[in-house]
Amino acid sequence: MAQSRSARIVVVRLGLGVAAALLLAALIVFLAAREPDRMAAGAASFEGRAIAHGASVYVDACAGCHGVWGQGVPEIAPALNSAEFLNDRLVELNYQGDLRSFIESTVASGRPVKNEDYDSIMPAWSQEYGGALRADEIRDVATFIMNWQEASAPGAPPAPAGDDGGAAAAGKAYFGSRDCLGCHGWPGRGGITGPDLAGLALRAGEQMPGVDAEGYIRIAILAPSAYIASDCPPGPCPDMMPRDYGEQLSPRELEILVRYLLTLTEPRPEKRPAGAPAPLVGGLATPRPEDQGLGETPLARGETLYGEHCAQCHGDRGQGGMGTALDAVLVSVDPLRYARAATAQGVPGSLMPAWDEAAGGPLSPSELDDVAAYVVELARRE
Amino acid sequence: MGVRQDRPGKVGTQVAGRAGRVLDEVVTRLTAGLTIADLRALLRGEPLRRPDPRLSVHTRSFWFHIKPRYYHEAATRFTHTFRLGLLATVLLVVEALTGVLLMFYYTPSPDRAYGDMVRIISAVPFGQLIRDLHRLAAEGLVVVALLHLARTFLTGSYKDPRRFTWATGVALLALVLFLSFSGYLLPWDQLAYWAVTIGTSLADKIPPAALGAWLKSIFLGGPEVSGDTLLRFYLLHVLLVPLIAAVFFAVHYFKVVRAGISLPSAEEEVGRDTAKRVPVERRRYTIPDVLSDEIVFISIVAVILLGVIAFGIYRGAPLESHADPLTTPAGIAAPWYFLWVQGLLKLGNATLMGVIVPVLFFLVALFLPYLDRNPSRRARDRKLAISLFAVTVVALVGLTWLGRPAYGVELPPAQAVAEKMMPEEGQGEITGLPWSELKPGEWDTRTYGVSTAGPALRAALAALEAELAAQPQMPEGRAKLVISQPQPGLKKLALRLFWQGADGGEQVYERNAFVHADARAGAE
Numbered sequence: 001m002a003q004s005r006s007a008r009i010v011v012v013r014l015g016l017g018v019a020a021a022l023l024l025a026a027l028i029v030f031l032a033a034r035e036p037d038r039m040a041a042g043a044a045s046f047e048g049r050a051i052a053h054g055a056s057v058y059v060d061a062c063a064g065c066h067g068v069w070g071q072g073v074p075e076i077a078p079a080l081n082s083a084e085f086l087n088d089r090l091v092e093l094n095y096q097g098d099l100r101s102f103i104e105s106t107v108a109s110g111r112p113v114k115n116e117d118y119d120s121i122m123p124a125w126s127q128e129y130g131g132a133l134r135a136d137e138i139r140d141v142a143t144f145i146m147n148w149q150e151a152s153a154p155g156a157p158p159a160p161a162g163d164d165g166g167a168a169a170a171g172k173a174y175f176g177s178r179d180c181l182g183c184h185g186w187p188g189r190g191g192i193t194g195p196d197l198a199g200l201a202l203r204a205g206e207q208m209p210g211v212d213a214e215g216y217i218r219i220a221i222l223a224p225s226a227y228i229a230s231d232c233p234p235g236p237c238p239d240m241m242p243r244d245y246g247e248q249l250s251p252r253e254l255e256i257l258v259r260y261l262l263t264l265t266e267p268r269p270e271k272r273p274a275g276a277p278a279p280l281v282g283g284l285a286t287p288r289p290e291d292q293g294l295g296e297t298p299l300a301r302g303e304t305l306y307g308e309h310c311a312q313c314h315g316d317r318g319q320g321g322m323g324t325a326l327d328a329v330l331v332s333v334d335p336l337r338y339a340r341a342a343t344a345q346g347v348p349g350s351l352m353p354a355w356d357e358a359a360g361g362p363l364s365p366s367e368l369d370d371v372a373a374y375v376v377e378l379a380r381r382e
Numbered sequence: 383m384g385v386r387q388d389r390p391g392k393v394g395t396q397v398a399g400r401a402g403r404v405l406d407e408v409v410t411r412l413t414a415g416l417t418i419a420d421l422r423a424l425l426r427g428e429p430l431r432r433p434d435p436r437l438s439v440h441t442r443s444f445w446f447h448i449k450p451r452y453y454h455e456a457a458t459r460f461t462h463t464f465r466l467g468l469l470a471t472v473l474l475v476v477e478a479l480t481g482v483l484l485m486f487y488y489t490p491s492p493d494r495a496y497g498d499m500v501r502i503i504s505a506v507p508f509g510q511l512i513r514d515l516h517r518l519a520a521e522g523l524v525v526v527a528l529l530h531l532a533r534t535f536l537t538g539s540y541k542d543p544r545r546f547t548w549a550t551g552v553a554l555l556a557l558v559l560f561l562s563f564s565g566y567l568l569p570w571d572q573l574a575y576w577a578v579t580i581g582t583s584l585a586d587k588i589p590p591a592a593l594g595a596w597l598k599s600i601f602l603g604g605p606e607v608s609g610d611t612l613l614r615f616y617l618l619h620v621l622l623v624p625l626i627a628a629v630f631f632a633v634h635y636f637k638v639v640r641a642g643i644s645l646p647s648a649e650e651e652v653g654r655d656t657a658k659r660v661p662v663e664r665r666r667y668t669i670p671d672v673l674s675d676e677i678v679f680i681s682i683v684a685v686i687l688l689g690v691i692a693f694g695i696y697r698g699a700p701l702e703s704h705a706d707p708l709t710t711p712a713g714i715a716a717p718w719y720f721l722w723v724q725g726l727l728k729l730g731n732a733t734l735m736g737v738i739v740p741v742l743f744f745l746v747a748l749f750l751p752y753l754d755r756n757p758s759r760r761a762r763d764r765k766l767a768i769s770l771f772a773v774t775v776v777a778l779v780g781l782t783w784l785g786r787p788a789y790g791v792e793l794p795p796a797q798a799v800a801e802k803m804m805p806e807e808g809q810g811e812i813t814g815l816p817w818s819e820l821k822p823g824e825w826d827t828r829t830y831g832v833s834t835a836g837p838a839l840r841a842a843l844a845a846l847e848a849e850l851a852a853q854p855q856m857p858e859g860r861a862k863l864v865i866s867q868p869q870p871g872l873k874k875l876a877l878r879l880f881w882q883g884a885d886g887g888e889q890v891y892e893r894n895a896f897v898h899a900d901a902r903a904g905a906e
Contacts, residue, residue, distance in 0.1 A: 051896075
């Protein structure tokens with residue numbers, strides 16, 4: 001009895017031990033097999049975290065002089081998001097090291113000289129030299145800046161919308177969430193750089209002979225230069241509409257957009273009487289500054305221009321809405337130049353277009369000055 | 383070969399020839415003295431030759447000399463001890479081995495520590511596995527040590543002659559907790575920095591005030607957690623505390639062997655200890671019985687440890703962003719085994735609840751065997767002790783519950799909502815969305831239903847809307863989420879919360895976050 005029991009125990013134990021050893025070996029082989037992939041994913045993940053962290057450091061420490069996303073601010077600091085900086089600068093300086101060491105050492109110790117292009121110096125940012133940034137923050141901001149080296153592919157095309165009932169309603173939201181709004185504004189509210197699309201459904205069918213309203217809208221989206229409407233405002237308008245919507249939009253997106261535009265049967269308001277309630281924006285009541293005549297002072301002119309072009313996204317008091325809250329300009333050593341540069345150049349990757357005439361926008365240099373002055377005024381007031 | 387031909391002994395080898403002798407020799411070496419014939423005799427339950435070949439190794443070898451020759455059969459039953467002491471030892475060894483491996487890649491300096499952690503995870507083969515093992519075994523060690531303590535209490539095994547054994551065990555538990563705490567700081571991330579900042583702030587509360595302040599500055603190497611603290615904690619973690627723990631471990635183990643593992647209380651009369659008087663028929667010899675049992679047990683533990691990590695059942699040791707003394711994160715959580723102290727702190731002032739009560743608790747535990755004069759180890763004679771134990775367990779669980787971050791400092795409502803959607807650390811309902819769902823554009827809690835938002839983004843916006851509606855202090859709450867893409871692979875999420883302020887004006891709270899496509903393991 002006792003013997004066979006102890007023998008059974010030994011057999012069970014041997015079996016368990018062998019099974020455990022085999023499982024252990026299998027687990028180690030399994031872990032080893034996936035180790036290279038895991039390490040690569042880990043490295044990519046930390047690189048991504050460094051870029052994201054560097055971006056927030058950039059916003060706090062660098063954007064004030066080098067522009068919202070590295071376009072630079074004239075007379076203050078050069079562009080960083082430029083091929084010249086990323087590819088040619090080291091050669092120009094005959095710098096021995098690589099781009100990372102150039103960026104990190106420049107951020108750490110600053111550039112204590114002015115030159116003819118920029119009339120401010122760059123301070124030392126490293127805590128070691130009396131600045132505000134830790135070594136890891138400097139490394140991360142360099143990683144972020146170097147990430148501009150990658151070909152700036154536009155964001156992945158939006159995923160096709162699900163069946164969300166009411167194609168027109170979906171199209172309206174899409175209109176509001178894409179570039180359309182940045183130029184055309186909400187229908188009935190006045191175009192910004194593109195024509196106001198109010199009443200489009202009424203006139204679309206009569207624009208091109210033999211083309212019905214839907215066909216015309218499709219043509220206008222996919223091939224904007226094919227036909228320039230007589231009511232298109234003078235200036236850069238016809239050239240500004242991007243010509244690549246055929247590639248950017250999925251069939252479903254084009255479809256919902258067309259459905260929405262076909263619902264625009266209310267003609268453009270002639271001139272809203274003073275004191276009338278503002279129309280709804282995308283179903284939201286956003287107050288709009290009253291129409292005003294051109295004032296005398298730059299600030300008054302800036303206010304008018306702001307109301308026409310900026311308030312829709314940045315809020316009537318600059319408090320932000322779809323666009324950034326404008327007190328952001330106060331991060332800069334020179335908020336006025338910063339605001340002017342950001343307005344003139346726009347912000348790549350966001351809905352903020354370039355407003356400078358030279359870049360195809362609607363504002364002349366003096367108008368840009370006025371708007372920037374008003375924006376800084378608003379930011380300080382807020 | 384010829385020299386040792388007499389080794390197999392009288393029974394002799396039954397496997398013929400030279401190969402048989404070699405095999406016998408190998409088996410004898412492996413079993414530390416048992417020939418094939420001895421093994422067969424053992425399996426059949428026949429008497430062994432004399433002197434007993436199982437015992438001689440205990441006088442010849444250091445490692446076997448510290449193991450008893452045999453155990454009482456009743457003390458080796460799995461359900462009596464659950465092998466918790468052995469398990470704790472195994473985990474301690476895992477800690478030591480993985481700890482040394484981690485030390486190869488780690489520099490205890492604020493400039494390098496975090497970068498080294500990143501390197502361990504992303505550039506060292508098996509680095510993350512080793513780190514996860516170190517962390518898992520550390521947490522496991524706390525659990526196992528507590529269970530070991532509970533088992534010892536419930537079987538009354540802390541009574542004479544094992545009173546000092548119990549005291550060394552409680553001291554070891556405190557050392558293990560301190561090892562965990564000191565290891566917490568080493569990754570030098572936000573979690574580490576702030577958990578240790580909060581933890582060490584208790585040192586300030588040690589009365590009298592001057593002593594507390596002095597102790598804290600000695601402990602931290604300055605007024606706050608800094609590079610000096612990191613070096614101090616490192617040396618405590620890898621050198622001083624392990625040395626002290628090794629001494630306590632040695633004494634603890636020595637005492638366990640010397641007094642023998644206590645028998646189940648039913649096996650002996652009240653007030654008597656017969657653990658060392660093992661009748662011949664109830665002996666279980668270390669070789670091969672107990673030893674093989676332990677090897678199998680350890681192998682199974684190893685499989686469980688590795689399996690739990692390999693299949694992601696254990697989520698792995700976290701690494702938050704780099705320590706930032708200027709940014710206090712929203713939810714600072716102590717490690718779970720210290721939550722009961724946080725719970726205590728919510729009940730009263732910090733000196734009383736944070737220092738005096740835990741220290742008293744520890745001292746009572748330490749001297750418990752000397753306080754409990756009841757000689758009986760049987761549960762029915764120990765109703766009071768077991769009730770008090772149950773009350774203590776319930777109290778600790780309750781305090782732990784109370785100490786959870788959910789009962790922590792309440793954030794202002796807007797910040798609480800933003801923290802849930804786009805937390806400063808880790809991924810929230812919005813920042814955790816799949817990359818493709820974070821579609822550039824403007825999204826609004828009032829219109830997302832008719833927008834082109836994908837299903838996951840839509841669900842997140844619905845959650846955000848519900849979260850705002852649930853905040854009584856944010857009437858007419860609404861939110862806008864603007865997603866833009868400043869760089870390839872990088873998206874900026876700007877969340878703005880609007881609500882009606884007390885003065886009727888619109889209040890705004892803004893939080894921005896950046897997310898990178900590659901830094902979202904598991905979210906895709």
